[in-house]
Amino acid sequence: MNPMRTGIILLACIAVGLVGCTEDSPSQPAPGSEREGGGTPDGNMDTESGDGDVSDRQGDAGPVAPPWGDGLVHPFSPQEALVERTGNVIELALVASQKVHNTPYGDVPGYAYNDVTPGPTIRGRVGDELRVTLTNDLLTPTTIHWHGAHVPWDMDGVVWKMDPVSPGETFLYTFPLTQAGTFWYHPHFDTDSQVDLGLYGMLVVEEEETAPVDHELLLVFDSFEEVKHQETTEHTHVHGGTIVTTWLVNGALAPEVNFPAGSRVRVRMVNSSNGGYLDLRWPGMRMVAGDQGRFGGVRTPDSLVLVPGERAEVEWRVGSEEFNLLNQPHTLMGGEAYGEPYSMLTVVPVGDAPLPEWGDWGSTNTEVTPDPDYTDIHYVFTGSPRTGQWLINGEEYPDVTVEEVPAGESRMIEIRNLSPSHHPFHMHGVSFEVLSVNGVAPEEKRIEDTMNVGIYEVVRIKVTNNNPGEWMVHCHILGHAHNGMMTVIHFLP
Numbered sequence: 001m002n003p004m005r006t007g008i009i010l011l012a013c014i015a016v017g018l019v020g021c022t023e024d025s026p027s028q029p030a031p032g033s034e035r036e037g038g039g040t041p042d043g044n045m046d047t048e049s050g051d052g053d054v055s056d057r058q059g060d061a062g063p064v065a066p067p068w069g070d071g072l073v074h075p076f077s078p079q080e081a082l083v084e085r086t087g088n089v090i091e092l093a094l095v096a097s098q099k100v101h102n103t104p105y106g107d108v109p110g111y112a113y114n115d116v117t118p119g120p121t122i123r124g125r126v127g128d129e130l131r132v133t134l135t136n137d138l139l140t141p142t143t144i145h146w147h148g149a150h151v152p153w154d155m156d157g158v159v160w161k162m163d164p165v166s167p168g169e170t171f172l173y174t175f176p177l178t179q180a181g182t183f184w185y186h187p188h189f190d191t192d193s194q195v196d197l198g199l200y201g202m203l204v205v206e207e208e209e210t211a212p213v214d215h216e217l218l219l220v221f222d223s224f225e226e227v228k229h230q231e232t233t234e235h236t237h238v239h240g241g242t243i244v245t246t247w248l249v250n251g252a253l254a255p256e257v258n259f260p261a262g263s264r265v266r267v268r269m270v271n272s273s274n275g276g277y278l279d280l281r282w283p284g285m286r287m288v289a290g291d292q293g294r295f296g297g298v299r300t301p302d303s304l305v306l307v308p309g310e311r312a313e314v315e316w317r318v319g320s321e322e323f324n325l326l327n328q329p330h331t332l333m334g335g336e337a338y339g340e341p342y343s344m345l346t347v348v349p350v351g352d353a354p355l356p357e358w359g360d361w362g363s364t365n366t367e368v369t370p371d372p373d374y375t376d377i378h379y380v381f382t383g384s385p386r387t388g389q390w391l392i393n394g395e396e397y398p399d400v401t402v403e404e405v406p407a408g409e410s411r412m413i414e415i416r417n418l419s420p421s422h423h424p425f426h427m428h429g430v431s432f433e434v435l436s437v438n439g440v441a442p443e444e445k446r447i448e449d450t451m452n453v454g455i456y457e458v459v460r461i462k463v464t465n466n467n468p469g470e471w472m473v474h475c476h477i478l479g480h481a482h483n484g485m486m487t488v489i490h491f492l493p
């Protein structure tokens with residue numbers, strides 16, 4: 001690959017399941033490696049054409065189910081990572097390097113894992129041990145953060161009291177997969193720039209029970225905006241605008257995908273955008289899982305607002321009529337914006353069959369923990385787009401007050417947003433239960449690691465120290481975190 005010295009970058013999308021492919025590099029496993037999850041190398045984005053056309057990806061759809069073969073995972077999803085599996089140990093390699101992204105708008109220099117953006121989808125099962133060797137072929141340091149996964153603190157990829165992976169070096173990330181759900185990975189060093197440049201991918205951890213679906217589709221959404229970039233030891237950030245007008249889905253602009261008529265589809269979604277908010281709608285909306293896996297039952301919202309860093313799993317029923325995944329313009333400076341909903345993706349059925357019955361996803365206890373009348377920790381968000389300074393409790397990272405929580409104890413945290421912007425609140429290493437939003441408890445138990453805190457909202461959560469470490473707490477609008485809106489909570493061993 002030719003070294004990239006200067007360029008313009010865009011990538012800040014949430015592409016649920018962006019295209020994946022392997023490269024001719026040290027990250028390529030030995031011949032005969034097992035491919036987990038049933039993904040196929042066919043049907044991925046044409047990285048040469050860059051015109052967003054999906055016809056080459058989809059192949060010739062015939063009147064058979066599924067039209068792409070016997071695999072569960074749709075080929076428009078990112079390609080599954082090539083892994084070595086020995087018992088319950090999964091090993092793979094990721095190489096972070098420079099890459100010229102071929103987009104519907106032309107060539108854009110950036111970064112990629114294994115020469116692909118999104119990076120290869122890593123798939124495992126609860127109880128597996130994941131071993132990922134990162135090689136840094138960039139000119140700057142980098143790390144990998146496992147967003148939403150409860151990893152050991154020294155595997156979290158943050159540089160609070162730890163060094164990043166220097167250029168030319170390797171690092172082994174190893175940790176058990178303890179939660180089922182849809183997670184993602186990205187750097188946590190110069191995060192605002194490196195994610196924009198294309199370093200992100202999906203981590204799927206499968207539950208023990210079988211999902212009541214016929215197919216699975218992974219979607220990684222990424223907002224498309226121009227960001228100036230200098231490939232040296234420093235990056236410049238010029239994020240403009242508060243509303244995203246162009247989104248790519250798995251690297252494609254408004255693609256089409258085919259599914260057999262009469263089938264049920266589990267769709268895993270990730271918003272990998274630096275600051276773009278999605279407001280998604282489709283016929284018969286049905287959510288089955290969020291940040292931390294399956295819900296107690298199912299949810300049927302009027303729309304699905306997916307904030308930066310957030311994930312969701314939904315169920316689609318495919319009949320004989322095509323339908324669109326729509327996005328309503330949405331702004332972090334106030335919510336739903338002017339403009340009509342527009343199509344992000346079109347589902348085109350193959351064959352003729354009625355809508356199938358909904359899948360039975362089961363149910364569990366959904367009782368909400370009562371909100372007590374006390375608060376242990378306050379996080380107050382302030383800042384201004386005029387000054388570009390964003391603070392928690394009046395402090396700018398890394399000069400922050402570190403809260404401490406003894407092992408096994410819980411804390412009631414109140415988050416107050418006194419700024420003129422929404423903020424996706426994210427905690428590393430643990431998940432939390434939402435007790436109330438503006439004094440109103442959720443209708444059922446809500447476990448998150450990333451959630452939106454609206455302008456002047458008050459959100460109360462319960463956090464338990466069940467994973468020792470000095471964990472980052474920050475806004476997942478990456479420009480806000482870069483400009484100070486980040487702190488640390490210390491879970492004592």
